Amino acid sequence: MNFDIGIDVGGTKVLAGVVDSQGKIVEKIRRETPIEGGSALTSVISEMANELKGKYEVAGIGVCSAGFFAPDRRSIIANPNIANWNGVELANDLESRIGRPVVLENDANAAAWGERQFGAGGQANELVMLTIGTGLGGGLITDGKIFRGSRGAAAEFGHMRAVPEGHLCGCGLRGCYEQYASGTALMRHAREAISASPDLSRSLLARGNGTVDGVTGEHLTSAAKDGDPVAVAAFNTTGHWIGALVATLEAALDPAKVVIGGGVIAAGEILLKPIRESMSQLSLFRGRRSAPELVAATLGNDAGLIGVANLARH
Ligand SMILES: [Zn+2]
Incomplete structure (x- = not known):
């Protein structure tokens, strides 16, 4: 399996991309963030991941957004931009819908890691x-x-x-x-x-x-x-x-x-x-x-x- 999926959840849009081991995006799709947040948003994320999973050999899924997650990175503690998402057991829910391991990360941490691995961070x-x-x-x-x-x-x-x-x-x-x-x-x-x-x-x-x-x-x-x-x-x-x-x-x-x-x-x-x-x-x-x-x-x-x-x- 050569690819992973990265999903960046913002207050207005959700970006999902298939990324290779060298940090190159081979396909990217975009949807609006549902205003009601919560389970509607979780459904959008799993639909996007499943759409991309159907086209590429995907090993794992990473999801980032603002706010902070539980120390085990399985659930959301608080998100300042999205309604009805606090306390959601997001990783378990997505894993059962997508059938791949899911990791969660704060978006600024994820950006720092991306730049460190493949960008200006060297x-x-x-x-x-x-x-x-x-x-x-x-x-x-x-x-x-x-x-x-x-x-x-x-x-x-x-x-x-x-x-x-x-x-x-x-x-x-x-x-x-x-x-x-x-x-x-x-x-x-x-x-x-x-x-x-x-x-x-x-x-x-x-x-x-x-x-x-x-x-x-x-x-x-x-x-x-x-x-x-x-x-x-x-x-x-x-x-x-x-x-x-x-x-x-x-x-x-x-x-x-x-x-x-x-x-x-x-x-x-x-x-x-x-x-x-x-x-x-x-x-x-x-x-x-x-x-x-x-x-x-x-x-x-x-x-x-x-x-x-x-x-x-x-
Ligand atoms: Zn402040």
Whole structure:
């Protein structure tokens, strides 16, 4: 059997792919996530897996999503994006419907594993990955394995506190890094830069419908690549916060590589440069030890799917 299936369950869509031993996706299908979640979603996942299983020699199935799973990775403890799925014995249910072994994994962990095995991580044994999209997901590899903690919920770096009594976070706490170092934060930093420099912001606003609310992440990225000072300022602010988080993680974990993924990394060096600047100011022992290698993720939105398919082999 040469293939495994990776399934990435998001709040709006489910992606399922057949993946070979080298991390290559040979076929990928997509369905909408049922709004009612729960057993309807479990049915969608098993239908997708069975469709692909009918066409390829499939050994195992890996399923990843946000939230956290029981330490034995057989059931869901809590998922922030999907209704009626908390406490579900998902692995047993799927195994009986698909007839193959099933592993479950947090999506940020799966992405870190995918990048480590086949992407920018270069097989590093000590690796931190930050997945920076709407939120800020964390994944940690130590000693060549995913570090999950004692209750399956480690590496939630986005919910470490950056600012005492800072912005309220979706997790219920205040001042989490996710509120300062995410795609959502980038948009807030852009709105702040626009209101601070309305004259300088005209060309950025003109990329959308002329209002602050019309500016999207894509507008910001393309404007920053063209050297727009307001867009660059928003990336600089966001990058400096990410760098502050990386410096903190470096003090705790001393990783060889730090992989930055998620939609925000489409800006490439425009984001990496302020991260590096901030790391060089804030890292412990800088000047006496080299910085961890900071790299952009290379697997894009497929990192979780590829990673969790590979975990089904281990
Ligand atoms: Zn939080």
